[in-house]
Amino acid sequence: MNTFSLGNLLRRPEAGSVISLVAVILFYVIFGGVALGSLFGAASWVNFAANLGIVAIPVGMLMIAGELDISIGAMIPAGSMSVAIVSGYYEMPIVVGILAALGVGVLVGLVNGILAVRTSVPSLIITLGTLVAMQGLILSASVLLTGNASVALTAPEWSKMVFGQLLAGSYQVIILWWLALTVVYVFVIHFTRYGNWIFAMGGDKVSARNAGIPTRKLTIWLFVISSTSASFVGMCGAILFNSAQVSGGMNYIFNAVVSVVVGGVLLTGGFGSVVGIFIGTLTFAVVSQGIYFTAIDRNWSSLIIGIMLLVAVLMNNTFRNMALTYARPKKGKD
Numbered sequence: 001m002n003t004f005s006l007g008n009l010l011r012r013p014e015a016g017s018v019i020s021l022v023a024v025i026l027f028y029v030i031f032g033g034v035a036l037g038s039l040f041g042a043a044s045w046v047n048f049a050a051n052l053g054i055v056a057i058p059v060g061m062l063m064i065a066g067e068l069d070i071s072i073g074a075m076i077p078a079g080s081m082s083v084a085i086v087s088g089y090y091e092m093p094i095v096v097g098i099l100a101a102l103g104v105g106v107l108v109g110l111v112n113g114i115l116a117v118r119t120s121v122p123s124l125i126i127t128l129g130t131l132v133a134m135q136g137l138i139l140s141a142s143v144l145l146t147g148n149a150s151v152a153l154t155a156p157e158w159s160k161m162v163f164g165q166l167l168a169g170s171y172q173v174i175i176l177w178w179l180a181l182t183v184v185y186v187f188v189i190h191f192t193r194y195g196n197w198i199f200a201m202g203g204d205k206v207s208a209r210n211a212g213i214p215t216r217k218l219t220i221w222l223f224v225i226s227s228t229s230a231s232f233v234g235m236c237g238a239i240l241f242n243s244a245q246v247s248g249g250m251n252y253i254f255n256a257v258v259s260v261v262v263g264g265v266l267l268t269g270g271f272g273s274v275v276g277i278f279i280g281t282l283t284f285a286v287v288s289q290g291i292y293f294t295a296i297d298r299n300w301s302s303l304i305i306g307i308m309l310l311v312a313v314l315m316n317n318t319f320r321n322m323a324l325t326y327a328r329p330k331k332g333k334d
Helices: 005-011 016-032 034-042 044-064 072-089 094-118 123-146 157-163 174-191 193-203 205-210 215-241 251-261 274-293 298-323
Strands: 150-152 243-245
Touching: 016 034, 016 072, 016 251, 016 274, 016 298, 034 094, 034 274, 044 072, 044 174, 044 193, 044 251, 044 274, 072 094, 072 123, 072 215, 072 243, 072 251, 094 123, 094 157, 094 215, 157 215, 157 298, 174 193, 174 215, 174 274, 174 298, 193 215, 205 215, 251 274, 251 298, 274 298
Parallel strands: none
Antiparallel strands: 150 243
16 A cells, blocks of 8 residues: 655655745745735736646647747737637638637647658747747738737627636636646546657657657647647637737747746656646746735846746756656565
8 A cells, every 4th residue: 555755745746836836825925925815816817827827738748748839929819810800800700710710720730740740850949930930920911901910809798708708707717728628638648648658758759659659640739739729828818808919929938838847847858747737837827926916026026937947947857856766665575
């Protein structure tokens, strides 16, 4: 029978994210004078975490597999502008606009994935190229088709209820999407063979391919999920706020990577967990938005995030080494 121990917990990928979250909350309580009731009851950081979390988990899955996608910075405005132009400016049914937004995500994800598996160019460089290309395409298409860099959108009630409604007056319905998708990702990554394949790819892609794992197909799928998730977040934002702009989305690149690293995923791949990324996203959201509930100067937020990132990287490497060197005790004879 397995026994509970602190050592076993610290060897898990999400250990660092839990410690980081507790440390950040204690820091704000002790040095910032924040009241936990006002912090936990606020909608700002939860909404922030939900929008970021839907993007961060697919990015984290790619990082576990040894890849990286920074084109998400352009896919968020691409998703919002697609639905706004199609269903706002041209007044086509909202379903068509939704399909257009998600279709753009699928298309860009396919391009990223195919280039990643068929060339020797690192995925960082590939997605940097699609990031810049999509930024230019979004701006050019918006000005060419509408004459403006922002487009209004009036979505029907049912689509507002599903994608852009405010629950209890403050909480975005995308929070429910985030929670549901997290459950799905946890099941797929940690309870199916696909999750084992992703971890194997991050450990050694050549060995994984030689073992019969369809690394090329899986890599393409991961890029499609990442890009489509970003366009989905942009689409939900356009439906919620009744408008879309070509700017915005670039902060998601930095925020997502920080959340993933704080969540216990190594930049070298092969180690991490969905639960850790979920908690890492919460931690980043508390750091970013929680400072507004304290007396701390807002200019210190970047310093806090930077220190948190450095500490998280050190802790992640430590916990990974503990997990790799851990030897289970042999069972005694009956």
